[in-house]
Amino acid sequence: EVQLVxxxxxxxxxxxxxxxxxxxxxxxxxxxxxxxVRQAPGKGLEWxxxxxxxxxxxxxxxxxxxxxxxxxxxxxNSLYLQMxxxxxxxxxxxxxxxDPGATFGWYFDLWGRGTLVTVSS
Amino acid sequence: QSALTQPASVSGSxxxxxxxxxTGTSSxxxxxxxxxxxxxxxxxxxxxxxxxxxxxxxxxxxxxSGSKSGNTASLTISGLQAExxxxxYCSSYTSSSTNVVFGGGTKLTVL
Numbered sequence: 660e661v662q663l664v665x666x667x668x669x670x671x672x673x674x675x676x677x678x679x680x681x682x683x684x685x686x687x688x689x690x691x692x693x694x695x696v697r698q699a700p701g702k703g704l705e706w707x708x709x710x711x712x713x714x715x716x717x718x719x720x721x722x723x724x725x726x727x728x729x730x731x732x733x734x735x736n737s738l739y740l741q742m743x744x745x746x747x748x749x750x751x752x753x754x755x756x757x758d759p760g761a762t763f764g765w766y767f768d769l770w771g772r773g774t775l776v777t778v779s780s
Numbered sequence: 781q782s783a784l785t786q787p788a789s790v791s792g793s794x795x796x797x798x799x800x801x802x803t804g805t806s807s808x809x810x811x812x813x814x815x816x817x818x819x820x821x822x823x824x825x826x827x828x829x830x831x832x833x834x835x836x837x838x839x840x841x842x843x844x845s846g847s848k849s850g851n852t853a854s855l856t857i858s859g860l861q862a863e864x865x866x867x868x869y870c871s872s873y874t875s876s877s878t879n880v881v882f883g884g885g886t887k888l889t890v891l
Contacts, residue, residue, distance in 0.1 A: 694880075696826075704818070704826065704869050706880035718879045754825060765873040765880060766816035768837060770825040 661685035661769065663755045668774030675745050675778070681738040681755030681771060689713075689733035692758035694767060695740050697751035697776075707753070708740065712761040723749075745778045752776075783881035784809065784870055791889040797858040800886045802870030803851060808881055810851035814873035817846060817855045820885075821866045829868075830855060857888070865890045 667679040681693070695707040708729040709718045717729055728741040738755055752775050756767035785803040792798040802809065802817075809815055815833045818826040828837050830846035833853065843858045853872070857864055870883040 703885040704820075704871070704882045706871075706878065706882065709879060720878050756826075763873075763879075764831070765812075765814040766828060766831040766871065767818075767826075768828045768831070770827070772825050 663757065663769060663771035665753065665755050665771045665774040668753065668776045670777045670779065671745055672780050673746060673778055676741070676743045677745065677776060679740040679742065679753055679755075679774060679776070681740075683736045683738070683755075683757075686757075686769075688731075688736040690761055692760050692763050693729075693731060693738045694756045694758055695729060695738075696754045696756050696767065696770075697749075698754070698773070699748075699751040702751075705751070709758065709763060710738070711763065716762060742776070745776075747778050750776060750778045783874065783876075783878070784872060784883035786868075786870060786883035786886045788884070789887045789889065791891055792857075792860045793891045794860050794862065796860050797856060798860060798888065799857075800855045800868055800870075800888070802853040802855070802872075802883050804853075804872055804874075804881070805851055807876055808872040808874035809848065809853050811875065812873050813848070815846065815848060815853040816871045817844075818869045818871065819864075819866045820869065826869065860890050862890050864888060 752773040754773045755771040757769040817830040820826045834846040
């Protein structure tokens with residue numbers, strides 16, 4: 660089955676760190692760009708970061724630049740998001756999403772179910 | 781405030797057609813054919829409905845169509861069905877430092 664499964668979310672204090680993972684299965688992970696998109700409770704979607712299939716190109720939203728790091732391990736069919744210096748406004752469901760381009764098509768054709776990150780003291 | 785502007789809500793009766801607009805600028809919607817639309821039911825992950833302005837992924841009903849004129853993109857749903865009731869988000873590539881922008885979302889109610 661073609662799917663993405665996120666993990667690693669939870670409750671963390673402001674200033675803390677968390678590492679999210681996304682396990683891909685059912686497709687050739689190394690052929691696709693990958694992304695993180697988040698959704699704060701009751702709010703809309705916000706793009707967070709993108710990484711090309713070979714990790715040659717990486718982009719971040721201004722709101723997370725310098726604090727978050729996206730990476731991938733094609734041998735393990737996995738995508739990661741290292742989140743540091745977390746703030747209350749980072750509280751959201753974080754979705755892993757596939758972009759059908761090896762570099763970027765700038766749309767997301769497969770989504771995981773998401774993992775909730777809560778930043779609170 | 782979202783980078784792309786969508787109406788907060790739209791409604792229609794079963795069988796009718798509705799259109800959701802998505803207004804941006806020449807740096808995003810107007811400048812590129814990288815507009816996509818997503819459907820999201822409560823508590824679920826978003827689902828791709830339209831990509832590259834007007835292309836429909838395999839498996840998406842042909843009742844869903846997309847178009848663009850200038851800086852405004854549109855999603856039209858014809859023959860409304862109860863299952864279409866959901867939130868809809870537009871998205872576009874942007875030449876600004878944030879590569880992808882979303883609209884604020886539109887809640888579709890099927891009366």
